[in-house]
Amino acid sequence: MRRFGALLAALLLAGGLTACGGEAEMQSAQVFAMDTVMILTASGGETEAALKAAEDELYRLDRELSRTRESSAVSRLNSAPEGAAEVGEELRDLIARALDFSDATGGAFDITLAPVSSAWGFTEDAYRVPAREELEELMAHVGAEHVHLGDGTAVSLDPGTQIDLGAIAKGYASDVVAAICRENGVAHSTVSLGGNVWVCGGNPEGKPWQIGIQDPARPEEADAYVGILRMSDGFAVTSGGYQRYFEEDGKLYHHIIDPATGYPAESGLTSVTVVSEGTEGSGTMCDALSTALFVMGEERALDFWRSGTFDFEAILVTEDGRLLVTAGLEDSFTPDETAGYAYEVVS
Amino acid sequence: MKLSTRQLTLCAVLTAMALALSYLENFFPLSLAIPIPGIKLGLANIVTLFALYALGPGQALLILVARCLLGAVFAGNMNALIFSLMGGVTAMLVMIGLSRLRHLSVYGVSVGGAAAHNCGQVAAAVLTLGNEAPLYYLPVLLGVSLFTGALTGLIAAFLFRALAHTRIWEA
Amino acid sequence: MRMKWSPELHPNGWDALAAAVVVVLALVSGALLYTGGPGGGDLTAVVSVDGGETDRVDLAALTGSEERVYESRGYTLRVTFTESSAQVTASDCPTQDCVHTGAITRSGQSIVCLPARLIVELEGTGDTDGPDVVIG
Numbered sequence: 001m002r003r004f005g006a007l008l009a010a011l012l013l014a015g016g017l018t019a020c021g022g023e024a025e026m027q028s029a030q031v032f033a034m035d036t037v038m039i040l041t042a043s044g045g046e047t048e049a050a051l052k053a054a055e056d057e058l059y060r061l062d063r064e065l066s067r068t069r070e071s072s073a074v075s076r077l078n079s080a081p082e083g084a085a086e087v088g089e090e091l092r093d094l095i096a097r098a099l100d101f102s103d104a105t106g107g108a109f110d111i112t113l114a115p116v117s118s119a120w121g122f123t124e125d126a127y128r129v130p131a132r133e134e135l136e137e138l139m140a141h142v143g144a145e146h147v148h149l150g151d152g153t154a155v156s157l158d159p160g161t162q163i164d165l166g167a168i169a170k171g172y173a174s175d176v177v178a179a180i181c182r183e184n185g186v187a188h189s190t191v192s193l194g195g196n197v198w199v200c201g202g203n204p205e206g207k208p209w210q211i212g213i214q215d216p217a218r219p220e221e222a223d224a225y226v227g228i229l230r231m232s233d234g235f236a237v238t239s240g241g242y243q244r245y246f247e248e249d250g251k252l253y254h255h256i257i258d259p260a261t262g263y264p265a266e267s268g269l270t271s272v273t274v275v276s277e278g279t280e281g282s283g284t285m286c287d288a289l290s291t292a293l294f295v296m297g298e299e300r301a302l303d304f305w306r307s308g309t310f311d312f313e314a315i316l317v318t319e320d321g322r323l324l325v326t327a328g329l330e331d332s333f334t335p336d337e338t339a340g341y342a343y344e345v346v347s
Numbered sequence: 348m349k350l351s352t353r354q355l356t357l358c359a360v361l362t363a364m365a366l367a368l369s370y371l372e373n374f375f376p377l378s379l380a381i382p383i384p385g386i387k388l389g390l391a392n393i394v395t396l397f398a399l400y401a402l403g404p405g406q407a408l409l410i411l412v413a414r415c416l417l418g419a420v421f422a423g424n425m426n427a428l429i430f431s432l433m434g435g436v437t438a439m440l441v442m443i444g445l446s447r448l449r450h451l452s453v454y455g456v457s458v459g460g461a462a463a464h465n466c467g468q469v470a471a472a473v474l475t476l477g478n479e480a481p482l483y484y485l486p487v488l489l490g491v492s493l494f495t496g497a498l499t500g501l502i503a504a505f506l507f508r509a510l511a512h513t514r515i516w517e518a
Numbered sequence: 519m520r521m522k523w524s525p526e527l528h529p530n531g532w533d534a535l536a537a538a539v540v541v542v543l544a545l546v547s548g549a550l551l552y553t554g555g556p557g558g559g560d561l562t563a564v565v566s567v568d569g570g571e572t573d574r575v576d577l578a579a580l581t582g583s584e585e586r587v588y589e590s591r592g593y594t595l596r597v598t599f600t601e602s603s604a605q606v607t608a609s610d611c612p613t614q615d616c617v618h619t620g621a622i623t624r625s626g627q628s629i630v631c632l633p634a635r636l637i638v639e640l641e642g643t644g645d646t647d648g649p650d651v652v653i654g
Contacts, residue, residue, distance in 0.1 A: 026579045030586075039574075190651045197653045214654025228649050238654040271654060384615035384630050400525045426632070445536065452526035455533030462540045472632065478566065480628040480637050486548030489540055496540075504527045 026188065026204065031055050033062035034170055036194030040177065043204060044187025053184070054177045058193075061176065064091065065169040067114060067162075068123060074165060077155055078114070084156035092153045094284075098168055101288040102144035104309050108300075109292035110259035112142045114164035120264075122255045123164070127246035129253065135262040142259060170196040171237060171287020178235075178283060195238050196287055200278060202232035208332070215339050216242040216271035216317050226271070226315070226323050227335040227343075233278040239290035240271035240317075258295050267297030273315040275329060285310055298324065302346055317341065350406070357402065358410055365394035365414040366421070381491060383484045385430065385468050389461055389495050395439060396457055396503045404443045411435045430471045437467030453503050458496030465492050561625060562641045563604040565597065567634070575599045577640075593634040604638050606631065 029051040031038040040054055064073045077085045087095070101109045114123070115138045121127040130138075141160035148156045157163065165172075170193045177191050178198050188201040190209055199209040208230040218224035219242040229236060241254030241264065258265035274290040276282040289312060293301040298318060305314055305326055313328040323341035325333050335343040350358065368390040378386050391414060398407035415435055419428035441463035445456045465488035472481035560578035564571055567590045575586070583600045585607065595616065596608040605621040606629055616631035625642035 026576070028575075028579075030573060192651050192653065195653055197651050199651065203650060209651060210649040212649030212652040214652060216654065219654075225649065225652070236653055240654060243654070273653065378613075378615055378618055382615065382618035382620055384613065384619075384632055430632075446525075448532075450530075450532040451536055452529050452533050454529040455536035456525075458533070458540060459536050462543070472630070476630070476632075476635060476637065477568070478637055480639055481630055482547075483551055483628060484630075486544045486551065489544035489547065493537055493540055497537075500529075504525075507525055507527055 027051060029055055031058045033058045038193045040191045042181060042186045042189040045185025047186055050181050050184035050186050053180045057176050058173055061173050065165050067164045078162045083159060084154060086153050087155050089153050092155055094172055095155055096149055097284060099144050099147060105292040107259050108295040109288050111163045111165055112146055112161050113257050113259055114162035116142060116257055116262050117164060129248050139262045167291045168284055168288050170194055171284040174198045174283035175281055197236045198283055199231055200233045208232040211236055213273050213315060216240045225336045226317055226339050226341055227333055230332045234276060235283045235286045236273055236275045237286040237290040238271060238273040239294045256291060256294050265295040267295060268319050269294055269297060269316055270319055271317040274312050276312040358406055361394050361398055362410050362413045365391040366417055369418055383487060389464060389499055392460055392499045393503050397506055399442055399446060408439055411439055429475060430468050433471040434464040434467040438464035454497055454500035457500030457503060458493055461492035461496030462489055465489060563599055564639045564641055566637050577601055588636055590634040590636050595631060595634055595636055597638055
């Protein structure tokens with residue numbers, strides 16, 4: 001029912017998208033997809049066509065990548081007899097990239113946590129704390145080694161293994177939208193897809209876009225930031241336990257599951273933002289890495305950043321009130337002193 | 348509270364009248380002149396005022412609650428219940444207080460009740476919407492309650508004069 | 519007559535005092551609520567449903583008018599935004615109060631549709647340091 005409502009709203013909004021002339025003016029579109037509200041603004045070039053195409057693509061990706069839609073490519077794979085299916089080039093490539101991220105992050109990023117997330121009720125919004133035995137049984141099927149890439153576009157899953165691309169789909173979607181905007185010659189744009197941001201061209205006044213990073217300690221306050229990131233072109237993705245959680249018996253359980261334990265990651269971090277330049281495919285990377293770094297915790301995350309495996313910068317917020325920013329962001333990030341975090345630049 | 352058959356009947360008639368007045372009010376949409384949600388003449392307040400003096404606070408409250416419940420049922424809108432109850436009960440409490448002072452005429456009591464009614468409704472709106480935006484209507488609503496309160500006071504005064512020779516409220 | 523209390527039927531000085539108290543309350547609440555809000559400057563319209571923000575329209579960025587459609591609790595509202603105003607132009611809600619409110623043009627003003635639990639509020643954006651996008 002909620003999805004139907006969201007779809008209806010999306011359709012109506014699409015109809016309500018109107019053209020307003022003036023090339024330098026920012027036009028905007030809202031898309032209700034992937035369980036979030038997506039806000040796109042753009043100007044210059046074929047803005048209207050770009051926004052329309054972006055909208056269509058976002059709905060298509062929602063249909064294809066959602067695990068809760070029975071007709072999606074992901075669901076077809078999850079429910080395939082013998083666990084094998086031809087999934088199409090796009091999904092196969094995305095799964096291949098996801099497996100690479102799993103490998104590179106030592107398993108901190110994992111698309112096979114689907115049954116575990118479901119057991120916690122995060123997939124169906126029916127929160128509960130699963131029994132330890134139940135989790136142990138499910139965890140036996142978790143791990144990138146249970147996903148096999150076959151010839152062509154074939155992918156197969158071991159029995160009991162299910163995939164969920166939720167931790168990478170919005171990042172991938174931001175890459176797709178970025179490509180559409182480039183093709184249509186969009187000069188200035190901000191695209192916000194539920195925790196995933198892509199900006200290009202700086203603002204129309206020729207200055208970098210200002211991106212507020214939500215303070216994880218005050219998620220219900222719209223203007224509570226840990227700081228402002230200035231960026232003209234690039235991706236930024238935030239993962240935080242505060243984005244989705246439930247409480248039982250006085251304990252909070254958030255939605256970012258540690259693939260090593262099957263329990264919500266207790267890494268000492270409350271929010272991780274991964275930032276990268278606007279090169280193609282970086283949106284997907286930022287999305288995957290923001291989750292992985294959150295699971296890794298401060299030390300492992302910073303070691304991973306220092307290793308240079310991927311080209312990115314990061315902003316970490318710790319449970320004990322510290323705000324850590326990697327050296328590459330020193331000049332473009334300004335902490336908000338009123339948030340009360342101890343600010344450190346890490347190198 | 349033990350009610351005689353006569354009192355009970357009177358309460359029922361007054362409740363029906365209050366409901367009819369609430370309905371009648373829809374034909375004078377004050378919101379066309381002053382576009383604020385929930386703004387209305389408050390004609391049903393005449394009944395509350397009358398019941399308060401004639402039958403006392405207990406029965407007046409009974410009539411009020413019955414009117415709010417039935418009104419919500421008839422409108423098929425349970426959301427409206429919290430609004431009418433909060434408005435009505437706040438108005439009732441203020442009017443009980445003001446009438447006990449014995450210095451005020453029906454006009455003053457009625458104006459106080461109308462103002463309290465609006466405060467109660469705004470509070471209900473703030474609570475149900477989880478947003479303080481309705482607060483911005485409060486000054487205007489308070490101003491308007493001067494006139495609506497005076498109007499209902501006037502009608503109530505007429506009513507008391509007209510009924511002075513009857514003895515319908517005697518138990 | 520034998521009422522519980524006999525009402526006083528002629529207005530007196532005490533009534534004037536009660537009316538004066540209401541006037542003072544109206545003025546004080548008005549002064550508290552309407553001052554301090556930024557008067558001029560660029561406006562942003564914030565649309566929220568059930569207490570949660572669902573849309574934000576930078577009115578200064580509009581040149582012509584733009585209509586957006588919102589769905590909430592089974593009702594459909596069409597809201598028209600211009601450079602300096604916001605207005606509910608059509609709604610299928612039973613009360614129509616939101617439509618009757620007309621256009622709002624100043625920071626701090628709002629349109630409320632109770633049946634749909636939808637609020638359109640205007641915010642001043644005098645604060646140019648505010649971010650363009652928020653993540654998290």
